[in-house]
Amino acid sequence: MSRAVSQQADEQWFTSLDPRTAEVIGKHRVHSPIEVRAAVTRARTASLWWGGLDHAERKRRLDAWRALVLRRLDDIVELVCAETGKPLDDARLELVLVVDHLHWAARNAEKVLRRRRVSPGKLMFNQAATVEYLPMGVVGVIGPWNYPAFTPMGSIAYALAAGNAVVFKPSELTPGVGEWLASTFAEVVPEHPVLTVVTGFGATGAALCRSGVDKVAFTGSTATGKRVMAACAESLTPVLVECGGKDPLIVDSDADLEAAAEAAVWGAMSNAGQTCVGVERVYVVDSVADRFTELVVRRARKLKPGGQPTAHLGPITMPEQVGIIRSHIADALDKGGRALVGGLDSVRPPYVEPVVLADVPEDSAAITEETFGPTLTINRVSTVDEAVELANATRYGLGATVFSRSRGPELARRLRCGMVSVNGVVSFAGIASLPFGGVGDSGFGRIHGADGLREFARPQSVTRRRFWAPLQPNTFARANGTLRRLVRLTRLLYRR
Ligand code: NDP
16 A cells, blocks of 8 residues: 655655545654654553553543543544545444444453452362453554454454553554544543554554564454564564455345345445455355345345445545456456446446356355455355355355354354354444454454453463362472372372
């Protein structure tokens, strides 16, 4: 990605643009590696203070932030629309999810992370064992542009609730949203820079990986995820990697076809298809394929992209993505796929009109690579088992959707991915208590829910001797025959 860069004295600046009009929205610093390191040093001091507060006080501050975000919702919605070009309602939905997750993380942090007793086991019955999830220190968050508030907040809200300071590097396409989040947080936590934003390009993100943070939470493409992991490996910095997907939607013979078609179209086309857990591929059982396809086509034909706030879908935010979308459509058609809605002519930068392709060979890029545009493939299968097999035949494994009246949870369990919605689409993203993340090229680690809080915590095990046990193996002063008696006891306890 490249943006206009300017030099002022020895500082570099870049602009963020409205992808609908190319109008300049804001000017932001290109932070150098030295500045990133300085931000992390300041965050380190802040983390000692923030991590030293009790859960109740952190909850009070996070609740105040949530209330402030809600009061200024129109401002942040407008900024998200301006930097991404997405329609008003898409941005509203994104911010509703932000507020919901912020609420859940603040409310549940103490319950999930506080010290709790665990059983010491039969051999160590004289011990009182506890585990507590303590803050890690400073968490570096690197975010994408497609959901510039919701996606990074899946890490930021949970890392803050777990008692960490955060240094956030937003995408170069959406730096204003990142700065808005940090400045509103500073209004409710003015004492220390607990949430800081550093802006710039890939090099600024790379510098954050090498800045001495205690963990990096990355969301973005698989290719960049690998670079982030390699940079973090140099200092053994732990990473959480949330990458792209090629999410399938399976339609079983007993599915509610109207609902499945609506889910397929909304899942594929909303946010102009720029959703990591968006629907990209449909596998529909032969017996219902004609009817389902007809319902999808009818719906997709009605959708129009545009720059007005009420458009069904906005522009392709990242100009470079347009070429990828075009190449996937061309490849599918070259290999024998059929265009049921739109085609190559649908690509009119910065907009792409909905494209529905059928009978697309499984080795086409439109089936194997993340398209990230308002496109959908529909392939027929003779049985739902074949649908599961094809759905799993991908190196990605983020989300999936299953429409089936009788076998939803059973089919879901057979899918190799992190999240499944049954008889609904992308529903898991809106349930704050559900962990969010993938397998394979979709990454690893989890944001959201209790797992998401623990991702940003350091489990500490403490065990306290309550009394002396008759057998003392951990001392040179142990009595002769102690270990013989211990082995006899172990046999007695664990023989079957
Ligand atoms: P990129 O991988 O291009 O960028 C992601 C972030 O990484 C940006 O902030 C980027 O900065 C930064 N970055 C780029 N190079 C480096 C580097 N060498 N070291 C450290 N950071 C770097 O992804 P996009 O922004 O294009 O986002 C789209 C991708 O994100 C899609 O693949 C999508 O599926 C995925 N995604 C995954 C989600 C999930 O939760 N699984 C959710 C949302 C999106 P800059 O922008 O300045 O280049």
